[in-house]
Amino acid sequence: MAEYTDPLGVAEDMPELSDGDDDDIDDDERQWQWMEEEDSQPVTCLFCDRLLNSVAETLQHCTAEHQVNLVDVIRKHNLDDYGYIKMINFIRSKKCDASCLTGLPDVPLPWESEDFLRPVLQDDPLLQADPEELCGIEGPCSSTCHSSTAESQDALLHRAQAAEERARSSEEALARAMDDLHKLKLLAQDLVLNVDTSRCGNLGAVAELREDEDEAYFSSYGHYSIHEEMLKDKVRTESYRDFMYRNPEVFKDKVVLDVGCGTGILSMFAARAGAKKVIAVDQSEIIYQAMDIVRSNQLEDKITLIKGRIEDIKLPVEKVDIIISEWMGYFLLFESMFDSVLYARDLYLADGGSVYPDLCNISLAALGDTQKHRDHIAFWDDVYGFNMACMKKAVVPEALVEVVKAETLVSEPTVIQTLDCNSLCLSELEFASDFCLKITNTADCTAIVGYFDIFFDKGCSNKVMFSTGPQVTKTHWKQTVFLLEKPVSVQAGDELKGKITVRKNKKDPRSLLVTFDFGDRKQTYSLQ
Numbered sequence: 001m002a003e004y005t006d007p008l009g010v011a012e013d014m015p016e017l018s019d020g021d022d023d024d025i026d027d028d029e030r031q032w033q034w035m036e037e038e039d040s041q042p043v044t045c046l047f048c049d050r051l052l053n054s055v056a057e058t059l060q061h062c063t064a065e066h067q068v069n070l071v072d073v074i075r076k077h078n079l080d081d082y083g084y085i086k087m088i089n090f091i092r093s094k095k096c097d098a099s100c101l102t103g104l105p106d107v108p109l110p111w112e113s114e115d116f117l118r119p120v121l122q123d124d125p126l127l128q129a130d131p132e133e134l135c136g137i138e139g140p141c142s143s144t145c146h147s148s149t150a151e152s153q154d155a156l157l158h159r160a161q162a163a164e165e166r167a168r169s170s171e172e173a174l175a176r177a178m179d180d181l182h183k184l185k186l187l188a189q190d191l192v193l194n195v196d197t198s199r200c201g202n203l204g205a206v207a208e209l210r211e212d213e214d215e216a217y218f219s220s221y222g223h224y225s226i227h228e229e230m231l232k233d234k235v236r237t238e239s240y241r242d243f244m245y246r247n248p249e250v251f252k253d254k255v256v257l258d259v260g261c262g263t264g265i266l267s268m269f270a271a272r273a274g275a276k277k278v279i280a281v282d283q284s285e286i287i288y289q290a291m292d293i294v295r296s297n298q299l300e301d302k303i304t305l306i307k308g309r310i311e312d313i314k315l316p317v318e319k320v321d322i323i324i325s326e327w328m329g330y331f332l333l334f335e336s337m338f339d340s341v342l343y344a345r346d347l348y349l350a351d352g353g354s355v356y357p358d359l360c361n362i363s364l365a366a367l368g369d370t371q372k373h374r375d376h377i378a379f380w381d382d383v384y385g386f387n388m389a390c391m392k393k394a395v396v397p398e399a400l401v402e403v404v405k406a407e408t409l410v411s412e413p414t415v416i417q418t419l420d421c422n423s424l425c426l427s428e429l430e431f432a433s434d435f436c437l438k439i440t441n442t443a444d445c446t447a448i449v450g451y452f453d454i455f456f457d458k459g460c461s462n463k464v465m466f467s468t469g470p471q472v473t474k475t476h477w478k479q480t481v482f483l484l485e486k487p488v489s490v491q492a493g494d495e496l497k498g499k500i501t502v503r504k505n506k507k508d509p510r511s512l513l514v515t516f517d518f519g520d521r522k523q524t525y526s527l528q
């Protein structure tokens with residue numbers, strides 16, 4: 001649960017409202033006094049390191065030195081309190097220069113995300129200013145307004161109502177935060193007491209916990225190393241590139257949505273391939289880098305970046321012609337990001353549009369790698385002279401993500417599932433499939449290996465595919481290894497028959513549970 005902050009500083013900074021009994025100072029004067037008090041703290045300029053004496057002086061300085069009239073920006077985009085605060089925090093966090101405020105689109109503004117409600121500078125006096133008031137001070141009508149008592153009373157009343165409204169919405173937010181905390185506390189108690197939470201009416205709290213898990217998921221994509229690893233995976237990245245560059249007719253003048261754009265690489269490929277417009281969405285902080293990257297490559301006219309979960313944001317267009325996304329996880333479905341692509345497809349894809357990649361295969365093969373088996377299983381029999389054999393039962397159910405040597409394969413591979421990304425529905429991401437592995441070598445089968453292949457096929461004159469299997473160049477997905485606790489002897493020509501079931505782990509829907517059933521033995525593996 002995100003800590004509740006009071007971004008408007010309402011609790012502390014709200015001007016007292018007159019009760020009408022104080023005759024010494026009239027309302028108008030009181031308001032101006034308050035403004036002056038607010039203004040007395042030093043203010044750091046938005047675009048340089050200068051410290052100014054007041055908010056008003058800062059506005060003047062920005063206009064004179066940086067040619068940015070903040071009041072004009074507030075008016076142009078009709079910014080309310082929240083919009084204004086987000087703009088200030090956006091400028092401070094991005095350290096953008098004044099030019100970032102010129103030529104902004106009407107929607108979406110780059111500070112749309114709620115993240116910009118969080119103050120960048122502590123006690124930032126600019127955040128305590130009221131945009132309406134700023135417009136009032138600077139506005140062309142300010143002198144005449146003050147000459148008319150009736151009008152200024154109206155204005156004050158309006159401000160008081162706005163302040164009351166702010167206080168009310170902050171109170172509501174605080175109540176919601178307290179409620180969330182309470183639910184989390186109950187959930188934590190249930191977990192400690194080992195109670196099945198799904199049966200105790202605490203579903204709201206479970207949902208909150210899921211949100212926290214999602215936060216962890218997205219923050220993992222905020223780290224740069226993961227993007228470096230993906231970009232350096234040439235098999236992956238060059239396949240996307242080749243698909244787009246070699247099939248420009250697919251992209252010419254099309255509106256493209258990139259679900260989970262990361263650094264923006266796929267969006268830039270699409271723009272270079274001839275797309276008319278690309279909308280790139282990512283919930284992770286990496287999108288701020290993507291904004292700079294897109295600008296550095298002069299593609300800002302073509303690519304619109306939006307920070308947010310695709311499920312939460314509203315796209316600036318009704319429909320798109322193409323959806324591109326690199327959503328694949330280990331054993332294809334780990335991470336469950338494809339759920340988000342399906343959401344986007346069902347909501348935004350125009351009739352006749354396409355999702356790429358469009359086809360995916362999941363395959364299995366039998367492995368005979370006694371060395372690997374010893375390293376992971378027999379290892380526990382003697383660990384520095386101690387018997388830790390009880391660990392074997394705990395270790396086996398954890399599927400391994402490792403590179404498998406092609407020479408340790410002892411069967412032909414077999415495809416257990418083909419997914420058509422353009423027609424698939426959510427329920428098909430959980431499935432059961434009978435399989436038959438044709439054994440090619442007489443050996444001890446020590447594990448089953450799983451991997452996937454990806455195809456860019458639909459409507460392409462130059463089709464592109466890549467495999468994450470053990471027979472070809474390795475990728476960052478490596479392979480997924482399901483160790484058998486006890487190896488099985490197999491003869492060349494045998495058929496090893498079984499059934500695989502793939503389902504989401506209800507306790508953590510981004511992870512998978514995979515069960516192998518060979519008739520005489522059954523084992524469930526988790527992929528975390």
Ligand code: SAH
Nearest residue numbers: 221260261262282283284308309310326340
């Ligand atoms: N397209 C980039 C990054 C792929 S990694 C590339 O090919 O290099 C997947 C990205 O999708 C991550 O940055 C993650 O933050 C983002 N993502 C996952 N689910 C999302 C969702 N529901 N909404 C928005 N972004 C999402």
